[in-house]
Amino acid sequence: MNNLLQQFDFSFFAASWLPQVVLVIVAIIVLNVGVYFLLRKIEKIALLSPSIWDDALIKATRKPLTLILWVTGATFVIEIVHSHLGTPVYDFVTPTRSTLIIIALAWFLMRLIGQASRNMLAPSEAAEDAIDRTTVDALSKLGRVTVIILTALVILQTLGFSISGVLAFGGIGGIAVGFAAKDMLANFFGGLTIYLDRPFVVGEWIRSPDKEIEGTVEYIGWRQTRVRGFNKNPIYVPNSLFTTIVVENPTRMTNRRIKETIGIRYADLNKIGAIITEVKTMLQSHPEIDTDATLIVNFISFSASSLDFFIYTFTKTVDWIQFHEVKQDILLKIALIIQAQGAEIAFPTRTLHIEAETAEAPEPD
Numbered sequence: 001m002n003n004l005l006q007q008f009d010f011s012f013f014a015a016s017w018l019p020q021v022v023l024v025i026v027a028i029i030v031l032n033v034g035v036y037f038l039l040r041k042i043e044k045i046a047l048l049s050p051s052i053w054d055d056a057l058i059k060a061t062r063k064p065l066t067l068i069l070w071v072t073g074a075t076f077v078i079e080i081v082h083s084h085l086g087t088p089v090y091d092f093v094t095p096t097r098s099t100l101i102i103i104a105l106a107w108f109l110m111r112l113i114g115q116a117s118r119n120m121l122a123p124s125e126a127a128e129d130a131i132d133r134t135t136v137d138a139l140s141k142l143g144r145v146t147v148i149i150l151t152a153l154v155i156l157q158t159l160g161f162s163i164s165g166v167l168a169f170g171g172i173g174g175i176a177v178g179f180a181a182k183d184m185l186a187n188f189f190g191g192l193t194i195y196l197d198r199p200f201v202v203g204e205w206i207r208s209p210d211k212e213i214e215g216t217v218e219y220i221g222w223r224q225t226r227v228r229g230f231n232k233n234p235i236y237v238p239n240s241l242f243t244t245i246v247v248e249n250p251t252r253m254t255n256r257r258i259k260e261t262i263g264i265r266y267a268d269l270n271k272i273g274a275i276i277t278e279v280k281t282m283l284q285s286h287p288e289i290d291t292d293a294t295l296i297v298n299f300i301s302f303s304a305s306s307l308d309f310f311i312y313t314f315t316k317t318v319d320w321i322q323f324h325e326v327k328q329d330i331l332l333k334i335a336l337i338i339q340a341q342g343a344e345i346a347f348p349t350r351t352l353h354i355e356a357e358t359a360e361a362p363e364p365d
Contacts, residue, residue, distance in 0.1 A: 028073035032066055039065075056119050060111035064104040071100045098158045106151035113143040137202075138195035141222065183240070184223065190239030191222040199242070204251040211245055213237060255290055255314035256323040258330065263306025268343035272299055272307050278337045283313050288326040290314045306346030 043058045075097045117140040200206045200217050206227065207214035215229040225242070227235040264272050280297040283289050293314040301308045311334070315326050338345060 024073055024076045028069055032069055035065060035069070036062070053116060053119075056112060056115040059115050060108055064108035064111065067104045067107070068101055071097055071104070095159055099155055102151060102154050102158065106147050109147045110144055113140055113147070137220070183238075186240035187223045187238050190241070190243050191220065191225075193243055194220055194225070194239060199247055200249050200251075204249060207248050207250065208245050209248065211241070213245075253318050255293055255316065256318055258311060258313050258315065258327050260331070261300070261308050261310040262334065262338075263303060263308045263346040264338065265344050265346045266305075266307060268341075269307060271341045271343045272309065275338055275341050275343060276309055278341075279309075279311065279334055282333055282337065283311065283330070286330065288315055288317065288329075290316045305349045 039058055039062050043055060075093060078093050117136050120136050194200075202217050202220060205214075205216050213227060213235060215227040215235060217225065218228050218234070219226040221239075223239060225237045225239060227237060229235055264275065276297050276299060280295070283295055283297065284291055289295070290313075294312060295314075296312040297309065299307065299309045311330075315323055317323055317326065335345065
């Protein structure tokens with residue numbers, strides 16, 4: 001049999017170490033299949049739990065664990081081959097195995113962070129106040145950056161590089177990069193300020209009186225923030241700009257204000273007192289007016305062609321569309337009050353007074 005294998009150049013199959021290699025490969029396959037079905041079973045059980053961490057942990061484990069099992073199996077195979085053939089590649093097995101296992105662990109942490117952040121944000125669709133999307137996104141990005149940096153340092157240490165030398169070189173290089181990329185660093189720290197101070201979050205309406213920026217925040221990155229204008233155009237704002245400008249956040253307002261000045265004809269001077277009283281009573285009894293906030297109805301000036309009074313009050317709603325419905329209802333009721341008093345709303349007019357000419361006495365003859 002051995003002669004036949006050698007004749008057809010199949011002597012490879014007659015090697016004494018081949019059954020051991022096959023046994024290790026079969027064991028790894030069986031172990032992978034067993035782990036797969038075990039994790040599937042545990043995942044179904046974890047779905048019944050309200051915790052977001054157990055199913056995130058299971059989903060993050062599956063693929064990195066498979067990589068670790070195959071790397072371990074491949075190491076055993078190379079050790080078997082090396083013990084029989086003495087192949088020189090064995091010198092590279094240990095650092096390669098360690099590097100791949102470190103990468104698998106980093107992969108696991110990255111998947112865990114990503115899955116946990118998705119699980120945290122999933123309930124926020126039903127309860128938006130429960131989870132701050134901006135904070136979760138910031139912590140997720142910070143966690144990924146930390147994992148990448150630590151993984152790179154551990155791999156360099158595993159491969160025999162001096163970490164102290166790398167850090168010293170990184171410090172010197174960091175100074176040079178800092179001068180070359182100061183705008184990028186300014187945007188990074190501007191994004192960090194947004195994440196820490198949280199003047200706005202994704203989904204909120206913001207505007208700046210200093211710049212022509214107004215719209216809904218769609219995305220907050222480390223370099224720029226994307227704002228969707230009311231004309232549906234995207235506005236890309238460098239994060240460093242938010243550290244130097246005033247930003248208004250109308251989404252967080254407690255009320256919306258109605259501030260209007262209304263003019264009455266001078267001919268209705270004797271009726272303006274009753275009009276103001278009725279308008280104030282109407283506002284105090286209106287179901288959409290917040291009577292705990294400032295409410296003012298007063299006569300304020302004698303204008304050129306009208307007697308002006310103003311209303312200053314706040315609605316309970318902050319919704320833009322509903323606010324205008326409430327404002328329309330109040331203005332129409334004010335018009336009806338003025339009409340019921342027999343008065344009229346003034347419009348710009350000009351009255352011309354002409355004095356009568358006196359008749360001249362006739363001259364004597």
